[in-house]
Amino acid sequence: MFKIGLTGGIASGKSTVLTYFKDKGIPYIDADIVAREVVEPGTKGLKAIVDTFGSHVLQDDGTLNREALGAIVFHNEEKRQLLNSCLKTHIRNRILELTSQYESVNTPILIYDIPLLIEGEWYTMMDEVWLVYVNEPTQKDRLMSRNGYTKEDALARINSQMRLDDKRSYADLIIDNNGTPQALTAKLDTIWSERLEPILQKPQ
């Protein structure tokens, strides 16, 4: 199974790139979805968060108050590390479990969308790392308009991740997404025909 680790920074365009390949029928694992699964009510992940941060990060219905927790962890490095340690093992185990399931049915290509692929050292298990790259002003503008964040909130989130420029040296392929959506699609068409179709055409 050919494993592609798709990464970038917050709002750099990973989901947009992933959607292109999803539409081509390529299986994927989305770490943001896994990170939501492992904090559903009744999970060990949610218990670890409540034990660490207190029950005020829960909503009345017992689900995680993501906004409240985000407001804490994206403005405080130490608290963010605490959150990471609450969830790291649960996220890791679930991603490895899903990987085995895809492996067992001879999936030819699996794409992992993992925002913290480099920081979390996931890149070591990938055959290729693809970085969706944007410059910081574009990243900030897209994040502000997608999430309605203030400039300060957008920068707090961007600064809580490794700089995109520092991620470049880990990448086998850099997908520049500073241009228009049409320019991105044209790049993805080339990647599809030059890199992925040949793998799919090989006898499995």
Ligand SMILES: CC(C)(COP(=O)(O)OP(=O)(O)OC[C@H]1O[C@@H](n2cnc3c(N)ncnc32)[C@H](O)[C@@H]1O)[C@@H](O)C(=O)NCCC(=O)NCCS
């Ligand atoms: C703090 C939380 C509750 C905020 O939730 P919210 O719905 O506002 O954001 P969402 O989960 O959609 O994440 C948006 C983006 O923030 C970035 N991000 C999320 N967690 C982190 C983190 N711990 N460190 C740096 N960036 C992060 C990622 O780029 C992600 O794509 C949530 O992000 C969370 O539970 N994070 C910890 C889990 C984690 O590490 N996720 C990253 C995937 S491996």
Ligand SMILES: Nc1ncnc2c1ncn2[C@@H]1O[C@H](COP(=O)(O)OP(=O)(O)OP(=O)(O)O)[C@@H](O)[C@H]1O
């Ligand atoms: N080339 C582009 N031109 C203009 N807007 C774009 C482009 N690519 C993506 N966007 C927009 O930028 C925002 C961020 O993109 P996307 O959600 O794909 O990023 P992401 O890396 O998956 O973010 P996150 O890590 O927060 O999940 C979205 O609103 C998306 O529609």
